[in-house]
Amino acid sequence: MTKIVIASGNQGKINDFKAIFEGFEVVGIKELLPEFEVEETGTTFRENAILKSEAAKEALNLPVVSDDSGLSVEALEGRPGVYSARYSGEGATDEKNNQKLLEELEGIDNRAAYFTCVLALSIPGEETLTYEGTLAGEILHEPHGDKGFGYDPLFKTLKGIYLGEITSEEKGEISHRGKALEKLMNDTKAFDKLKK
Ligand code: IMP
Numbered sequence: 037m038t039k040i041v042i043a044s045g046n047q048g049k050i051n052d053f054k055a056i057f058e059g060f061e062v063v064g065i066k067e068l069l070p071e072f073e074v075e076e077t078g079t080t081f082r083e084n085a086i087l088k089s090e091a092a093k094e095a096l097n098l099p100v101v102s103d104d105s106g107l108s109v110e111a112l113e114g115r116p117g118v119y120s121a122r123y124s125g126e127g128a129t130d131e132k133n134n135q136k137l138l139e140e141l142e143g144i145d146n147r148a149a150y151f152t153c154v155l156a157l158s159i160p161g162e163e164t165l166t167y168e169g170t171l172a173g174e175i176l177h178e179p180h181g182d183k184g185f186g187y188d189p190l191f192k193t194l195k196g197i198y199l200g201e202i203t204s205e206e207k208g209e210i211s212h213r214g215k216a217l218e219k220l221m222n223d224t225k226a227f228d229k230l231k232k
Pocket residue numbers: 103104105106107120121133151184185186187188211
């Protein structure tokens with residue numbers, strides 16, 4: 037069975053990919069390279085996703101999928117962007133990041149924002165492929181709901197859905213990550229290359 041490596045330590049993400057790559061052996065990078073770590077020095081989600089997938093592909097000579105994601109806020113010129121996970125600085129937590137976001141947006145009426153997810157697929161001997169999904173909405177004035185992770189409690193979609201109120205299955209159907217996964221899933225040419 038062809039092996040596909042997921043360059044992420046997040047078991048939830050690894051499970052998402054297991055569902056997509058039926059007929060492949062999907063393994064998390066930590067099983068093969070416990071110390072794997074890549075500095076995310078890119079200025080875009082795409083650059084960071086490619087950095088991770090290509091580093092792992094070079095190290096293992098196997099097909100690798102990676103992802104990078106985050107929140108971009110219009111009134112903050114796209115921040116926190118690629119710094120979403122570490123927005124509030126050293127020792128950042130979801131709660132501190134959300135607090136900082138609310139502070140930065142205090143008194144600002146334009147609350148427009150969107151999530152982005154980029155998946156990168158690196159196959160030995162092939163150009164790296166990328167797939168992008170976005171989810172547009174607005175930043176709330178206070179947290180809403182107790183589900184989700186990251187900035188979910190502060191996000192309402194354009195259709196009026198509070199991400200803090202929906203299950204991860206429901207979110208997968210509308211999210212930036214769900215959309216990027218769907219694009220990858222529908223790329224039959226990429227699957228042909230994987231099977232070679
Ligand atoms: P990573 O791509 O898993 O490193 O995620 C980067 C950061 O972006 C996370 O730590 C969250 O702060 C934020 N983020 C990415 N996707 C989501 C989402 O679906 N909901 C809420 N926050 C997210």
